[in-house]
Amino acid sequence: MSETETIAAISTPPGEGGIGIIRISGDQALAVGAKILRQRSGNPVTTWPERKVRLGYVVTAEDDPIDEVIYFYFKKNRSYTGEDVLEIQGHGGYQNLKRILSTILQAGARAAEPGEFTQRAFLNGRLDLAQAEAVIDLIRSRTDLAQKIALNQLRGSLSGVIKEQEDKLLALLVPVEGALDFPEDEIPDLERSKAQKELQAIRSNVANLLAGAERGIILRDAATVVIAGRPNVGKSSLLNQLLGEERAIVTPIPGTTRDFVSEIIDLEGVPIRLIDTAGVRASVDLVEKAGVEKAYRLMAAADLILVIFDAATPLTTEDRELITFLAEKQPIIVLNKTDLPVKLPT
Template identity: 45%
Template structure:
């Protein structure tokens, strides 16, 4: 694929608002000449004559009025060793929105087009510097919510996922080659050997795909954060738990039941796992209108939560309010926390064990800082259960990739069925080809322009 129109694009690449510096970025065949026409270097040399990839001090000047707009550092970077593989210029301005907009207006006046979101990275992909999964990793790096999310995205940018897929594609190619050889030399015993080899190869490849697909649910959580809701009846210590996990006094804690009225939402990292954690209003039957709305909202949030931390008070017997919550959270991913174990224990542990047989139950005292470590370990283990190791940076974090992998697997399973049913080899090769195409969609070898456009549309301007 090549860029259809060789136009030059420009964008303010830094975040809006006041800052120390702000960068206007250009890419395309006219990038250097456009920047040259508004740049007055301190040495007097035109930008095109200045050394490549060096910051040059000077001014942006409005060529019509001759007025100096901003004091800047400008770098020209010549193709092909650039982010987009085209000529690029970065103009480092002062970070206010007025100078940046003025510089943008000048480059547009000189012929640059305002870039669409993600268009720089899209050019890097279309010009073959990175594949599609690597381009998608760029946006994940920008949006990453935790160190683990960042590490996973960096590994994807580095081609970690692409290389794993490369190994799988090699296997499929080898199978295709066998089929072709066998069709060219159609002696019976060769065909038998081919069938056996194909079945073996297909099964191995399905296993490799399974292993990648198995990382997807953890991958999604690493990327987006685990939606976690803290629930329990009033005054059990929900807000105290949020504060303890955050290690700061974010939520108001008092001994008055019904202290938290609205939902408080924060991001925290637990052993590298990002949690979007919500402290909720204590659930109880109430006539107070504000509290009632809070409780209704809590019920809504519970429906959408990936994980529920259900807090009980060790010093009080199980009440009707607790039992109402038991019912609401049945069938969800729950960790049960028995808080205030520093007090005289009145709760019936037998009933808890009975009601939450298959769920972890952790005694804790937030007052004495006990049980938190166990909780953090449990959360980590829940996210990285089974085959997924948190130390392996190659993870499927993207729903689009997961879908492609599943389609690749489906085609291969069909191939295996066809082999078992003794169907002709050229029919089997169709399934294998389909599988390869599904994998090619991840890296962008086989993909429609429409999907490419949709992917890059989620990017920010200037990237």
């Protein structure tokens, strides 16, 4: 892989759609475009007005039409990647876009690696690292809040805060280095107390940024909430109730859930991955035993655990083992079947 090669890729998701987009980036973008694009009249494209939409055709090396398209050109240093970019918009659909991309590659471009367009934008100074990371966060955002935060980061909000702290540190460093390098010159004494206060303020701001990063990870990846308990205490019923749909099978037969069931919900802007696990109990059934072991692994890795107990039944051995296992996880206790006489210890 070379940064000087001209690259191309389909920019729209797989599947059928009204429009499919292919982008070409690099010094040879227009040379590749000249080989595969024709005007509506069938004549070669010889002029490339910047940022103006034009109608034409993509053709094969034998000049056979593949699709009617619109295309436009972004000049180097005024494009997303900082390179010459040619964008082609054809009709959506797997086969159509595959043929267009294949023709582009035969004309001299190379298939782009995943994320390579954004990588080039970073290397060419169009985006800094925080903004480059925000691109994928924006694409993968699952809630309105996550989308809003990713967009603000893409617009430079995080970069601005980091730059501000960097400038403050440099302002504190300059007089220190001056005093060390030129002790004989009349450099004003450092105001130590003022410098210490400013340094403490910077440390506090950085700590807030790190705390915000932890919240950002949850918004990006979703918080994992595991629903646990012994068989037939209502775990799957709770999952279905939280989702508002019949996602998990519910029966009176203990051990119905053998493997975990996972879905994501939007809780006031925070993505939550709910996981319904197999009922925890000793079992000689190999499949159920594997499900119980997986349930314990999921609980160990969870951000939060909802542990359900049957309020109408005294604590069992499985309940007590679960309580011991979760002692340091600070789970939320959920009591089910409270409409029946309560038999759990108070």
